[in-house]
Amino acid sequence: MKNQIERHYSAFKGELSKIFGFQKDFIFLDLTLGDGGHTEEALEAGCRVISFDIDIEAIKRAIALVPDKYSPLIFEADNITIPAPKDFNWIIVHQNFSKVGETFEKLQLPKVDGIIVDLGPSQFQILSPDRGFSFNLDEPLDMRLTKDQGVTAADLLAVLNEGELSELFTLGDEPFAKPLARIIVKQRTINPIKTTKQLADLVYKVKKGRSGKIHPATQVFMALRMVVNLERENINLLLPQLPQLLKKDGQMGLISFHSGEDKLIKEFINNEHKKGDLSVINEKPIEPSTFELSISPRTRSAKLRIAKKNN
Numbered sequence: 001m002k003n004q005i006e007r008h009y010s011a012f013k014g015e016l017s018k019i020f021g022f023q024k025d026f027i028f029l030d031l032t033l034g035d036g037g038h039t040e041e042a043l044e045a046g047c048r049v050i051s052f053d054i055d056i057e058a059i060k061r062a063i064a065l066v067p068d069k070y071s072p073l074i075f076e077a078d079n080i081t082i083p084a085p086k087d088f089n090w091i092i093v094h095q096n097f098s099k100v101g102e103t104f105e106k107l108q109l110p111k112v113d114g115i116i117v118d119l120g121p122s123q124f125q126i127l128s129p130d131r132g133f134s135f136n137l138d139e140p141l142d143m144r145l146t147k148d149q150g151v152t153a154a155d156l157l158a159v160l161n162e163g164e165l166s167e168l169f170t171l172g173d174e175p176f177a178k179p180l181a182r183i184i185v186k187q188r189t190i191n192p193i194k195t196t197k198q199l200a201d202l203v204y205k206v207k208k209g210r211s212g213k214i215h216p217a218t219q220v221f222m223a224l225r226m227v228v229n230l231e232r233e234n235i236n237l238l239l240p241q242l243p244q245l246l247k248k249d250g251q252m253g254l255i256s257f258h259s260g261e262d263k264l265i266k267e268f269i270n271n272e273h274k275k276g277d278l279s280v281i282n283e284k285p286i287e288p289s290t291f292e293l294s295i296s297p298r299t300r301s302a303k304l305r306i307a308k309k310n311n
C-alpha cells in the first residue's frame, strides 16, 4: 500500500529555480524533505543540498524517489560525532528543524544561499495506512510525525478537559469546537475514541453531515495534528534561527497551509525587516497558479513568502 501512494505534489513545483536563481554549487537547505520534490529540483539544477526531516519513513522514501545518481550522506542528529565533509553533494539529517542551528554547528556546515520550508505533512504521511492522519481511513488515531514524540491524538482526546478540547479545535478554525468538545467528553466515558473512523463519524454526526466541498472532519483532524506535533512551537523555534544560516543576499522561502502559520511567518519577516536584517521580497504571499491548482487541489491553501538576507 505504502509504495502505491503517489509522490507528494510539491507546492510551487518547478518554480524554485526562478525564485532562488539556482546556480551550480549554490548551497540549498531544504528543511522539510518530504517526498524530496524540492530537494530534487535543487539537485537537478546543480545545487549542493542539505535536507532535514523529522520522519525517518519520509527520509527512506525520499531516498528511493530521488534518482539514484544523487546519493546522500545521512546523519542521525543525536549521534553526530564528526563534521560533514566539506565537498558534500547531498546531506540528509534526521532531525527536527527546530534544532537546525545547533545541528549546523555540530556538522560544521557552511552558510547557505537558499532555504525552503514547506510546512505540514506530506501526502505519503496522510495516506499511509498506519499513521492515523486520515479521516478517510480506519486506523489508530496516532498522527505523530515521529514515534519519539510521546503523545498521540487518541491520548489528547482521552485526557484533555472540555475547555481544552474546545480550544484545541478552535486552532483548526473549527466552528463547532464547543459542541464537539462536549460530545467527546461524554462519549469517551462510554467508549474511548481510539480510531480515525470513530472520530470522523462523531464529527460527521455533530455537524450533521457534509456541507461544502471539504470533509466535515478536516479542521478537527488538522487541529489535532498541529497539537500532537507541536507545529506552532516548532515554527516559533525555527524562524529566528533562519537569518543566521543565510549568506548575504541569500533568500528564504516559507510555504504554509494555514492562516495561523502564515501570520507567524508574516510577523517574523516584518520584524526582521524593521531590524534591517531581512528584505521583504513579496508583500503579499504568492499563491498557486490555476494550472498548479488543477493538478493538485490540495495546494489551494498554500501561501509562499520570500525574504532576503541583507547583510
Ligand SMILES: C[S@@+](CC[C@H](N)C(=O)[O-])C[C@H]1O[C@@H](n2cnc3c(N)ncnc32)[C@H](O)[C@@H]1O
Pocket (backbone or CB within 6 Å): 008, 009, 010, 011, 031, 032, 033, 034, 035, 036, 037, 038, 039, 052, 053, 054, 055, 058, 095, 096, 097, 098, 118, 119, 120, 121, 122, 145, 234
Ligand atoms: C509538506 S511535506 C514536504 C514536501 C516536500 N517539499 C516535497 O517536495 O516532497 C513536509 C515534510 O516536513 C516534515 N516535517 C514536518 N515538521 C517537521 C519538523 N519540525 N522538523 C523536520 N521535518 C518536519 C514532515 O515529516 C514532511 O515530510
